[in-house]
Amino acid sequence: MASIQSSSKKRKNKGLGDSTKRKKKHQDLSDVRKLGQELLSSRAHINNLPLLLNFLDSTSSHPPEFILESLLSLQSFFTPLLPQLPSSSAKPTEDPESIYQTWVRSKFDEFVQCLIQLSLSPTLAEEALRELVMDTLMECVKIGNAGKFHSSIYNKFIHSMVYSVEEADTLLNLLVTKYFKYIDVRYFTYISLEKITRSLDVKECHDIEPKSTDTTNGSPTRASGQLLVRNIHNVISKIPPLEKLGENSEYEMWNGLGVFSKEGKIKSKKVKEKEGKHSEANDVQSSVTISKKIKLKFSKAWMSFLRLPLPIDVYKEVLVTLHQAVIPYLSNPILLCDFLTRSYDIGGVISVMALSSLFILMTEHGLEYPNLYGKLYALLEPSIFIAKHRAKFFQLLDSCLKSPLLPAYLAASFAKKLSRLSLTVPPSGGLVIIALIHNLLRRHPSINCLVHQEDDNETANDESNTKLGIDLFNNEETDLLKTNAMRSSLWEIDTLRHHYCPPVSRFVLSLENDLTVRSKTTEVAIKDFSSGSYATIFKEEIRRRVKQVPLAFYKAVPTSLFSETDFAGWVFHSDAINHVGQN
Template sequence: MGSTSASEKKKKKKDKEMKQQKPNKEEKKKRQTTLKEVRALGEQLLTSRSHINNLPILVGYVSPDSPPEFVVESLLSLHSFFAPLLPDLPPSSSKSPSLSHAGVDDPNLIYRTWLRSKFDDFVRSLLLLILSPQPQLPLRVHSSEPVDMLFDFLASKYFSYINVRYFTYISLEKLASTLNARNLSDAGGTNDEKPSKTSVERPIRNIHNIISRIPPQDDVKEDSDKELWSGSGSPLEGDESEELSGAQKAKDKHLKPGKQENNVSSVANFTKKMKLKFTKAWLSFLRLPLPVDVYKEVLVSLHQSVIPYLSNPAVLSDFLTRSYDIGGVVSVMALSSLFILMTRHGLEYPDFYEKLYALLLPSIFIAKHRAKFFQLLDSCLKSPLLPAYLAAAFAKKLSRLALVVPPSGSLVIVALIHNLLRRHPSINCLVHREDDYDTEESNSEAKRANPENDSDTLSDKSTKKRGLDHFDNEESNPMKSHALRSSLWEIDTLRHHYCPPVSRFVLSLENDLTVRAKTTEINIEDFSSGSYATIFGEEIRRRVKQVPLAFYKSTPKSLFSSTDFAGWTFQQVESKEGDVANCTINVPEGNDKGAAKRQRTDCN
């Protein structure tokens, strides 16, 4: 018995090995023949209605278990078949009553309803194929259509349903986590093993395009927010499949009369968990290596579209502080969100004002997002607890920038300094200070900022070097800038600015801003987005009482008249061809600067 069973096992094993070795050619031939048959099934379906029974056969090939070439061939045929028919198909079979119970005898309606059911089966097969844990490379078919069209379609038709948004957040979180893990694992490999930059950026951009198009909870219409998408369900695994099955049950009950209470409870369940899924999806996305343009777009909209809907906005502290430390335009964009975390969510950032001080550069006055930056700058300097040296440093830094920025920037600077002087009376000593005058207050502040220096030494330096501005414009630390020992002499130069609105606006600083009852703060928003165009527009709308006139009895023939330069005569010497060859300037005798007659070539 034992020997017989052993021999039978050996025989079966040998037959199995022979079967595995033999079918290579036969299986290859079978697969080639079957592929031709699949292609023939598709051609017959597209050419004649009599071959409509090929439709369920082709739908059956759209499966993770089918060979990839069969799936691709079936997809091409089914797409060509369903694309022109979709507008005429009835609603989803899950929404339509059974035709047999309805007593419908119209064969055309029955046929179209049957086509709709096969289309729903096709969609379910596609979802199973997409969510397959082992996708095969030949199935990654790229469309020639722009992908933005698909994103717009999702946003306009499906993102109004609460369950679609809910499960989209779950899918985006998984996708972003997978990309992040793959990026970390590829970071240690060789250059040949690392994926190209384009292949990594494309899925990141797609995630951003989807997650940024999902409307926040408050932006969804009230009626839409109570609806669940009752289309075909998606096969998910684990706990999410249970949630989906519960949602599907709620949707089915919603279709039946008298069962609306279950739908309301299901929507409430989704709404309760939405913030958590929203937070996880965004955090997973922000951990990815974002391209520069995507990074900037995220920072611009983060304070409005993301922070108000997070379960705990403080989780963005690390991301925003890293962004703020980068400097330049990125820091300006991160300032809005960081300011919200500091003022509303208790974030402590000790180096905030030092980083803000470093952002005051001439380039900021022509930046795209300068309007929001100046408004936030004014808000950050509003606290009455701001130290005097810090308020003086910002006032002095801004006044120095007024010498090099466009006229619109000078207007903003005057408005900011006006508010600083009004809020912090301790820095009004900067408004007027003689060259050899140092107040006791400024010396004490300077001594606290520089404890290694003696106040007497500082006072001696100020008295010995008349006309010296102690402010260090190159110092990045406002505490060490010696701003309290300086004055706002730069603002005085704006009295003679070539742009009339600037010279007029400077006069607002002549008021006694320490008397708060007689003055009001200036709204920075009125000046923050100014430009040459806005200044010109305001000037041409301004009514002028007195207009300077230039009247000449005869048309002038030269730029300057002879009376403008007493004792000087100007003569033109023409060449033989009639062109002006040079100019002769007759200088009166006794002039110490040169000979009585000089010649300049190329006068014209």
């Protein structure tokens, strides 16, 4: 045995020496093609294998033609051998055939590593070649594990793509367009992302700048910190949703011998038709099983990602899409309650964006959150009327105040708070406030006393009522029980009758109707006013047909901007006028 190994080693070294000399003398495409043809023709030329692998080294600058030729030859060589090769962790026996297969397996692992590095290499200029490299890599994933989906290779690829700064977007787009339509590819993508996020150090995620490595040799730059979190989010957010999975759904797999097939392969439609109803029942059961398994991996991947310290831009993107792209497909949406309540407690625009998902958990999944109305009340600030996501916020605010079981003091506090804000918000905000108060008064007849409530001085000893016109509402109070809103009135709304913007002054007249008669009144659709702005009001006004135009007519030319009767009791002095008069 020892003599066989020594002779093979001498033959190998001799072949390597001859091939190296030949490479140095002639390094054209015909030589690369000849190396591949010899490798495929006989085992005697097995030493051509490492030579062809050298052309796939991302640290060397080989012409694209050399890379393409060696890639095709190596793929043709490894594809028929993969079902017979041992695993990467298997140890060889003393049998020469076992030693040979173990060595070939090590070269296959090296081939896969070259494909991963080459797909992410910034030196690979041709996108068509990069796509071919990725397709070859996915073929290895498809059949590299004794014909089954090779999750280890795929995990290495996703790990390298997430940690890379260069060309990650290009590969992600290829995955989205070509491979994310396969159920098993999505399944193992979720598994890989969960492993990556669980292995991250929280302190490491706070790094802002990427740790740049030596890029002169063509290897990809390694990302870290917040850039790494962004890369993970880019991948997990672009995986198609699971909405097409169901009891009667058709699914497509990249590898037929995947984790979802008990019999070893997926049956074709013709076989299903021949086997009849019994086969159809089994297929329905397998579809439900696939849906459950993918939901579980989907949930684990997202929950592990949301535990990371997210950059503010990623945080906002997640909150915007969470109620549509994540919550409907989680195995248990209540798992998000900690993340959403923590986000809602932050305040500002983050709270506004978290409200949609939190509202879904409360109304559809039974989440109890007693602090909802207190936090919602605190969000009513003038800045909310110019926020980017104000339209969705106002619609959710109206929905949260829709229940007729709300106590009167709570509805009155919101009505009074909105009424006070009408004095400082833009005209578009005034329209939203009028619509919200209109709905509040119609839903809660117990607060209709706020429309016109006079100070009657019931207790003569009450010092707070000694002066007429005092508003007992405490605008700074955060406790809804202590705002004294029920002892106040909506006097701020009366000032809107004389608002400079005609739509506001016209719309406020709707509050003069008797809103307690529900059969004769209807609620106002908040969505018609929630996204308003100066531009929308202007466009609406210029569309109006004006029948009469007000004109200013003076019998005599005015000598001053205001008449003396406009400001009774006021005297205006001007030093400049007095100086001119003295002269």
